[in-house]
Amino acid sequence: MKRNTFTSKIMITLILGMITGIGMIFLREGLIANNHANIWTGINNLLFADITQEANKSAIGIMFIVGQIFMRILQLVLIPLIFTSIIRAIQHIEETRVLNKLAKKTFGNFIVILSLSILVAVGVGFTVYNLGWFQIANLDSIEIAQGVTNATNPLMIILNAFNNNVVATLGNNGNIIAVVVLALVVGVIIQILGDQIQVIKKLVDEIYLITMKLLDFVILKLGPVAIYCLLVRTLASYGTDYLRPALIYMVVTVVTLLFTVLVVFPTYIYIKTGLNPFAFIKKMYKVGIFGFSTSSSAATLPLAQETIINDLGVDSSVASFVVPLASTINMTGTAIMQIIATLFIASVAGYQVGVLELISIVLLTVVGSISTPAAPGSGAILLFTIISGMGYVNQPALAAYSFILAINRPVEMLVTAVNVIDDGVSAVCVSKEMDALDLDIYNSETSTSNELVIENN
Secondary structure (H helix, E strand, O other): OOOOOHHHHHHHHHHHHHHHHHHHHHHHHHHHHOOOHHHHHHHHHHHOOOOOOHHHOOOOOHHHHHHHHHHHHHHHHHHHHHHHHHHHHHHHOOOHHHHHHHHHHHHHHHHHHHHHHHHHHHHHHHHHHHHOOOOOOOHHHOOOOOOOOOOOOOOHHHHHOOOOOHHHHOOOOOOHHHHHHHHHHHHHHHHHHHHHOOHHHHHHHHHHHHHHHHHHHHHHHHHHHHHHHHHHHHHHOOOHHHHOOOHHHHHHHHHHHHHHHHHHHHHHHHHHHOOOHHHHHHHHHHHHHHHHHHOOHHHHHHHHHHHHHHOOOEOHHHHHHHHHHHHHHOOHHHHHHHHHHHHHHHHHHOOOOOHHHHHHHHHHHHHHHHOOOOOOOHHHHHHHHHHHHHOOOOHHHHHHHHHHHHHOHHHHHHHHHHHHHHHHHHHHHHHHHOOOEOHHHHHOOOOOOOOOOOOOO
């Protein structure tokens, strides 16, 4: 039989995972309804239980373990990958003038795309808020989450970007923005010093190659199995008690995210570059699927960068600069979800939202999105920061926040897909502006990459 490509494997994994996960939901509900909750408890302890929790000391959690091993290896290489990718990209740009131009166009595209997406989110979210559709029956029955992270001033991102310890910077996955800043500084200094620096250049190249080789194995070999486990466990963790009343919030958020991917992004590409946006969607969809499956922009970074270079024709120097930056600070999907979720909480808790409040929500969302780690669960921290900054902290607001935590995992998966596709939009637009896009590759009918490509310079 012809060997399945990586994209086909991920598609098959996604379909099987969804089918199995939905089957687990029905199995769970059926067992509980027929007074066999103990059987479901046994299944949950065997397959899905989070063994890091105090209550699950005797659980096995097979799917949890497989998924966590996969995610932890990806997180292990996150910092060295981003750090070395940015430095190598700057090294390949010999002229300071070209580097400055690339940086300006990159951040300019980030701002424009994020602004368009926020306008869509505000328009949809505020309309639904005013229609009074954001309501939850039996709100008092929702248990308020314990141990919620304390809110911090979003402007702390400025201080956190400039860490005072190099070792601490490179040893903290939760502060990737500091890694980006350090990589930019080191890369520019190496470029200025030129041939005076040799050992560090070679070290950076070799760390990059080691990182890519490890990712090549983990993503291609372990990826399909781990993604299946992650999907099934995610769906099996939710009962219909939460999913039914969540319909309005989830539908509004999902429709807005899909509209952004299928309308806003293609329109922007066409207006900005004149390119066929359908060719972009056709080749980037596998990156979106992988991002959806893992719910981590960081985990998707290697596949995104490889696809953008080999399938979309973006110059490797441009992609190596734009994509790591985008995966860290270009959180379009996150911003959309945060705005709609905040308006949902405000509506449920009885807070009035006008123009000034909308502006405040947007500002908190933008600043907070930039500082959010590209990893699962980080959106919950950001959302609590936003609602605390807005003063939405009464009991109904906290209950609504807890409700979102309970049902938001499927939404966050789609949020990640939007984030990683947006990285490709930025890379293509910047590359076209820099005359560094191979149009023959971009317009080709087939994808050439079925595995990660490791450069050996």
